[in-house]
Amino acid sequence: MADAASRLTALAEDVLGASIPVRLRAWDGSEAGPAGGPVLVVRDRRALRRLLWKPGELGLARAWVAGEIDVEGDLYEVLDKLAGFIWERGEESRSALETVRDPKVRAAAKALLRLAGPLPPPKPPVEEIRGRSGARHSRRRDKQAISHHYDVGNDFYELVLGPSMVYSCAYWTEGGTLEDAQRDKLDLIARKLRLKEGDRLLDVGCGWGSMAIHAAKEYGARVVGITLSREQAAFARKRIAEEGLTDRIEIRVQDYRDVVDGPFDAISSIGMAEHVGAVQYREYADILYRLLKPGGRLLNHQIARRPEADEDAYQVDAFIDAYVFPDGELSPMGSTLTTLEEAGFEVRDVESIREHYALTLRRWVDNLEREWDRAVRATSPGRARIWRLYMAASAVSFERNRIGVNQFLAVKTPAGGGSGLPLRPRAWTESA
Template sequence: MRYVVTSRNAAAESVYGLVRAVLGGEIPLRIRCWDGSEAGPPDAPVRLVLRRRRALRRLVWAPNELGIARCFVSGDLDVESDFFESLSHLERVVGSQSGTLDVDGAVKWDVIKTGLRLRAFGLPPKPPAEEIRLGGRLHSKRRDAEAISHHYDVGNDFYALVLGPSMTYSCAVWGEGVTSLEEAQTAKVDLVARKLGLREGMRVLDVGCGWGTFVIHAAREYGARAVGVTLSQAQADFARKRVAEEGLSDLVEIRVQDYRDVRDGPYDAISSIGMAEHVGQSMLPTYAKALYDLLKPEGRLLNHAISRKAGVPGRTTDKTSFINRYVFPDGELEPVSVMAGAIEEAGFEIRDVEALREHYALTLRAWVANLEEHWQDAVRLTSEGRARVWRLYMAASALTFERGSIGVNQVLAVKTSDKGKSGFPRTRTALLS
């Protein structure tokens, strides 16, 4: 593929050649640099802008996914082409499983020479303010609360722009005839309610209740008495306001509480929707046993969680992971077999597993569209860096779901009675009716 260089000695020529050498020349790319120079095919589908020389220093000190994320979040690097298409082409970097650029000795020497010529070496730039590194014991109650606060306490108004009126931050269900995000999220919470067999007067616990969408649906549509727990004060404040506005305060209680501290069982049903990713593999036995102990005999658990493929190492706790430093600190994705195994070992009987991978890709694309449509408001409500974090995270995640690298599953389980009774209907059709 031929490319154009605006000036023989311009920065873009050197950067363009270096990028092609490092990435094997496989990305149809055009680059514009801080000095106004450009290189690469004019019609390339990927158009990157290095707004500051500092971007190169970031990559010198972190030649991996984290370095690229720091460039984008800080605004040192921008994408002027279609964001999804560009990320798709750049997946060898952004979605790399190794996380670090793997180059041979000759290319490394070229990197050094180019860096010297472009004055890219120096002390490491300070990471963007949106980056976090947690301290303390992994998955202690204090550290988990800090991790949740980092992700969720960025402003309810910001989340409202991204999530839409449902304020539901998990995979929607896009059934036949469903065209809007709001319809798809309503379909999801109703699917959970039906799988749990909710009826009037039943007592249901929602672990990681978010902004209260499921507990409100369970109370309003099924007459259930619902308790929602979250570690986010901002979420709890918002959820309580919604509950009051719906006139459901006599049926719904919202608590700021760790699932390990819930002691007021038994419950007839428990939902955990998009929360188990924060638990961590080492804590899965504790998590599953705590929920088992809170249920009545014949009580049901619906565990809705993102999963990774078996045999593929988890990346979210990797120190070079964008997700770990900027989005979900300490989050861990486990294969559905590991999650199901922990649930079974706690004493549950698994009755149904449903994969919703393609649904999450559609959900994420809808969230990205909302963010892009309300970009200026999102920046005003948080920061440009925070808005950039969410745009990169959601778009890259959508592509990852579409590729099948990760999935999302609803595992439905029951605490059988001493006599082995489950209370389940004989068919799946009857279960969902």
């Protein structure tokens, strides 16, 4: 067992055929790899047993959530170096880690078993989603997935998100605060939708009510907000009552497929479509189209992934699926645009704000790290570790253009062809 770090590093480099870009410290105190930067720490050899039983991302995720793997120093630097190392080496290197048919992997697994010990793997951390029932993206299963992610305590989300309570990409200007950037994002959406006094707005996936409050308070809209999270709905209703807006805003715990009281003048869907799923996306677009009156506008704000060479081979991120967004799926930007058009929408504008999400995520991580002890008390050590890793890793993914985020402005253009939008493109960037 002596010098476990060197042995682990040699095993990894033999499989991957290149030097590991970060320093490693093992449970026996030994270290290996480049000095002078952050250190990836394997605190307990149980982490190796998790990797043996679940090679790849899920095994690593379980070890991280359990605290068996950690980082000393700059988490972003470690994630950036490891991400670049894996992505720049291509899919073959990534898949090699997950197949026992590779002779090098078989030999490495045997050596890893000697380091890990012949014991069964520990149970997965309790924060991992269990017992998903029903067909993927059925109403019942979607409700379970939303509850897993959002019903973890409003106190926790207040610590991470800050006073704005907006859980989607902010819209930044130089030197602005997170609250400024989130207000500017909500206002940008309201202006793109050309909201005005008396307009009826449907906010799909309304979260803690921030968009609904902004639309009603600043633009005089009448808003229906829907969410599948009871905790979000309770929090939103309390905020709305405190703002004196109960006569203008209704918050429902309701599936978008069950909304029947259209038509609406406008629909906002901000960070919700990622939960819909590829098999349901056309139905989602059809329903939103049907709920709009002729000339009505849709603002669809959605994270996108890069297209795969073989789309049929696309796989959902194992860590995200098990611990963060169960059953969540990302689509390429082009697929979203095509589906909206197939549903009948005229897509009038697409704005990419990828870099804005990296900035937003870094601020959320800052909030979490600053309030770490309170966040752990509000949820659990494992849950706090999940959110820190997923937000930091997502920031790196946005920065490296692995994923993006886009706002689609689409219109249910009436038969006469008048969209009701201004002649000059991007007029919403001007002062209201």
